[in-house]
Amino acid sequence: MTAPIPAEWAPHRAMWVGWPSHAEYWFEPFEQAQDEVEGLVRALAGPGREQVRLMVGAPELAEGVRARFADLANVEVVPGVFGDVWLRDTGPLFRAGSKTAAAFRFNGWGEKYVMPGDETVAEQIGLHSGAALSWNEFIMEGGSLDHDGEGTVLTTRQCLLNPNRNP
Template sequence: MTAPIPAEWAPHRAMWVGWPSHAEYWFEALEQAQDEVEGLVRALAGPGREQVRLMIGKADILAEVQARFAGVENVEVVAGTFGDIWLRDTGPIFGAGSKTAAAFRFNGWGGKYDMPGDDQVAGQIGDHSGTPLTWNDFVMEGGSLDHDGEGTVLTT
């Protein structure tokens, strides 16, 4: 990727957010998690003016979530496949103005939380956004990198 990576706090062309879709992972906290993510999405799309792509991980709740966000500007509800909502770790990294995005292999945080579909998130985001991916043949979690938009990267 030759384009600089925007700062974490800079406006983005779109912000991808995972919807808590799996009752079997959230148990009694599912409704609370959904309310929290809804608040985040509404803040990003409203006052934040971000274009939000809200990925839903289970087809049987897609219509319910579409209805929940009906009429909310800047929010697009997208069907997908994932286990964990932390798309920051599983999705690709876009450069500023880049026509491609960098993608990496994902191994469920070292095998601790290997959830079906998490290794497919980057490809789904690339396909939906029409952005070709440059696949890197090593394991990485995108959330382990923090960018300042000027070429400095902090990592764990």
């Protein structure tokens, strides 16, 4: 039997966060976006005591981001390839008490925002985490599911059964 995906609020090993890495994708000032994500990471890793894995999508930014968080022992900077920072939608869903994760095809929110690398985020996170991925052929965003850890999953037809995702 496959281990369930834990509830959103359940304890977990690490929180994956995407670092704003491409100024051309932001409709607001790029530095402001980085400052806001820094505030989130500091709240998670500091008072929240989360282990944060901070994926940086531009190799030339990695050292500067490491220096920015050098005072926090539980922030790990992970070089990666992605366009959008919303890793909740592009990454895998980890199973409870296991080193496995469910991965799905991603098509840029129904081809609305297709950005290079977003379709490979689940694989990158799986490799870095040492998690075996079980690939599912249907298209979806991880954030389109709400799960309670007991096997109940809530979603909408618009997210999963839309013609620009799955017929």
